[in-house]
Amino acid sequence: MQLDFGMMTKYMPYFFRSLVVTLQLTAASLLLGIIIAIPLSLIKLSRFRAVRAVGSFYTSIFRGVPLLVQVFVVYFGLPQLIGLTFTSFQAGCITFAFNSAAYISESLRGGIMAVDVGQREAAMALAVPYGSMMKDIIFPQAIKSVMPSLVNEFIGLLKNTTLISTVGLVDVLRASQMVVSDTYRAFEPYITAAAFYYVLVMFISFLGKQLERWVNKSDQR
Amino acid sequence: MISVEHVYKSFKSLEVLQDVSLTIQDGEVVAIIGPSGSGKSTLLRCINLLERPTSGHIYVDGVDVAAPKVNIQQIRQKVGMVFQHFNLFPHMTVLQNMTYAPVKVLHMDAKQAQEKCLALLERVGLADKAASYPATLSGGQKQRVAIARTLAMDPKVILFDEPTSALDPEMVKEVLTVIKDLAGTGITMALVTHEMGFAREVADRICFLDEGRLVEDAPPEIFFSTPKSDRAREFLDKVL
Numbered sequence: 001m002q003l004d005f006g007m008m009t010k011y012m013p014y015f016f017r018s019l020v021v022t023l024q025l026t027a028a029s030l031l032l033g034i035i036i037a038i039p040l041s042l043i044k045l046s047r048f049r050a051v052r053a054v055g056s057f058y059t060s061i062f063r064g065v066p067l068l069v070q071v072f073v074v075y076f077g078l079p080q081l082i083g084l085t086f087t088s089f090q091a092g093c094i095t096f097a098f099n100s101a102a103y104i105s106e107s108l109r110g111g112i113m114a115v116d117v118g119q120r121e122a123a124m125a126l127a128v129p130y131g132s133m134m135k136d137i138i139f140p141q142a143i144k145s146v147m148p149s150l151v152n153e154f155i156g157l158l159k160n161t162t163l164i165s166t167v168g169l170v171d172v173l174r175a176s177q178m179v180v181s182d183t184y185r186a187f188e189p190y191i192t193a194a195a196f197y198y199v200l201v202m203f204i205s206f207l208g209k210q211l212e213r214w215v216n217k218s219d220q221r
Numbered sequence: 222m223i224s225v226e227h228v229y230k231s232f233k234s235l236e237v238l239q240d241v242s243l244t245i246q247d248g249e250v251v252a253i254i255g256p257s258g259s260g261k262s263t264l265l266r267c268i269n270l271l272e273r274p275t276s277g278h279i280y281v282d283g284v285d286v287a288a289p290k291v292n293i294q295q296i297r298q299k300v301g302m303v304f305q306h307f308n309l310f311p312h313m314t315v316l317q318n319m320t321y322a323p324v325k326v327l328h329m330d331a332k333q334a335q336e337k338c339l340a341l342l343e344r345v346g347l348a349d350k351a352a353s354y355p356a357t358l359s360g361g362q363k364q365r366v367a368i369a370r371t372l373a374m375d376p377k378v379i380l381f382d383e384p385t386s387a388l389d390p391e392m393v394k395e396v397l398t399v400i401k402d403l404a405g406t407g408i409t410m411a412l413v414t415h416e417m418g419f420a421r422e423v424a425d426r427i428c429f430l431d432e433g434r435l436v437e438d439a440p441p442e443i444f445f446s447t448p449k450s451d452r453a454r455e456f457l458d459k460v461l
Contacts, residue, residue: 121271122308126322126374127297136321140312 008188011179018175019196025089025171026158029096033157034150036101041108042134055105062102068163070095075167092164100157107149111142144215151208155201162197172196222247223268223378223409228277228287230263230433237263238274239433247377250410252420252441255430256456261413264430265380268411269300281378298326301376305383307363309355309370315342316351319370327374334373341369345399361392365399372403379403381412417460421445429453 044055062070075091078084086094115138123133143150165174176193180186223245230238237260245251253261266272268279270286270293279286286296310318319338323329329337342348345365355363364384371379381400385393397419404410404423414420420427420441427444429437431452437444445461448454 116306116308118304118306118308119310121302122304122310124271125269125297125300125302125304126370127294127326128322129294129326132325136325137310141310 003188004185005188005192007183007185008179008192011175011182011189011192014179015172015175015192015196018170018172021089021169022158022161022171023200025092025096025161025164025169026154028093029100029161030154030157032093032097033100033104033153036097037104037108038139040101040105041112044105044109045112059102059106062099067095067099067160068166070099071163071167088164088167088169091167092161092169096157096160096164099160100153103156104150104153107146107153108142111144111146112138114145115141144212147208147212147215151204151211154208155204158200158204159197222280222282223411224278224280225264225268226278226280228264228267228274228279230260230267230272230275237433238267241277241430241433241435243428243435243438245378245409245411247409248405248407249425250404250412250423251426251428252424253411253413253428253430254415254417254420254456255436258432259430260433261430262382265302265382265411265413268378268380269297269302271302294326298374299376300378300380301371301374302380302382303364303367303371303384305386307355307360307367307387309363309367311355314352314354315347315358315366318355318366319373322370323373338369338373341372342366344372344402345369346395359392360388361395364388364392364396368396368399368403376408378409378411381410381414383413383415385414385416415460417445417457429456431456 040055040058043051046052046055071091074095075086075088079086119137119141120133123137128137161171162173165171165177168174170178172193176189179189183189225241225243228238228241229236241260241264243251253264255261263272267274268281268286274287277287281296281300284291284296286293310321313321316335316338319341320331320334323334323337324331339348339351342351345368347362347365347369350358350362350366355366358366368384384400385396388396393416397416400410400412401423412420412424424441427437427439427441428435429444429448429450429452436450437448437453439449444453445457448457
């Protein structure tokens with residue numbers, strides 16, 4: 001048995017194009033996920049039990065259904081239900097965003113609860129309205145404890161995006177599969193894909209560390 | 222003027238305040254004292270609605286803060302609060318801590334707010350700390366910043382909730398000096414404290430709470446020399 005990574009070079013441009021797709025999908029899903037997670041975390045912290053129940057129902061759905069099933073429901077199922085077809089990129093973005101929102105909102109909720117209640121009281125005593133208080137006082141402090149799990153979520157999301165290859169989007173995994181069928185060799189293409197993901201994850205971890213240091217700046221003397 | 226009328230407050234089955242009534246005139250300094258768990262802080266926190274009374278009325282300038290549709294923000298603009306644990310915003314500098322609410326809530330011009338707050342910092346003796354973060358300050362300095370932050374809103378009333386209880390002994394005085402300087406400037410003050418000497422010195426009246434009831438309400442010279450109730454006598458015996 002022989003390995004021939006040399007033959008991979010001609011597929012490299014192809015891999016890098018698919019890398020852009022993976023990155024776009026991950027970034028878009030994460031961003032959208034955070035945007036959904038913010039109000040969702042506030043819903044989970046509501047004074048009203050019924051409102052809180054909506055929040056935990058949301059999370060239980062996305063936690064309780066395998067992600068691949070969610071992808072299929074959105075990509076194949078929803079068009080039948082609402083008559084709107086999604087591209088595989090859109091379907092992935094929707095699924096991963098709503099899915100990660102479920103997890104991000106949980107850690108956001110924890111982060112908000114971990115902020116000293118005195119901060120909230122001080123803001124209230126200064127007549128600061130709820131929205132401003134959350135945006136300027138509570139979230140900036142909550143984000144410190146949320147940052148590590150947000151980085152984890154980012155990494156998990158990146159790896160989960162491989163599921164989208166099952167509905168035809170040419171991400172890094174799909175690209176490697178196509179190289180496999182083109183060359184009748186499996187090891188080199190898949191190892192190449194693995195290396196791409198590994199390097200990406202290492203890079204995100206590194207960025208996350210820097211970001212953590214940055215948000216903790218005001219604690220230093 | 223603050224007028225507390227027949228206020229009850231209970232947490233679940235625990236009755237914290239029972240039929241408390243008292244009036245604080247404009248510019249008056251009232252010290253609220255009593256054993257721990259007597260409901261002092263709860264009474265204070267009812268005035269700016271950090272706690273909602275179970276029943277009864279609290280009027281601040283004629284507005285019932287316990288009414289269901291009251292504009293809480295409006296009342297809190299007039300009633301500032303200084304906390305035991307300072308509650309400065311750790312991610313903001315001293316100056317940002319102070320200018321935040323005036324700019325955000327009172328829509329004060331940012332430049333104007335900064336000048337005003339720098340002057341206030343000068344007044345509490347911390348002009349050189351404007352750009353520092355709270356983590357770099359001592360407890361006494363933090364509390365002085367917190368007082369200045371409250372003053373930046375131009376409140377008519379300031380509620381002090383055990384402002385020196387979390388401080389090291391050597392820092393108590395610098396904070397009390399700042400509070401003393403405020404007494405007599407026309408700001409109405411309600412002060413929950415364990416500093417009996419200080420209460421005697423600055424307060425116009427002493428309110429003694431015990432087990433959720435207002436047991437005595439008298440000028441300091443009378444309260445400290447001839448307390449009427451046994452409870453107050455026992456308490457003073459222990460703390461003086």
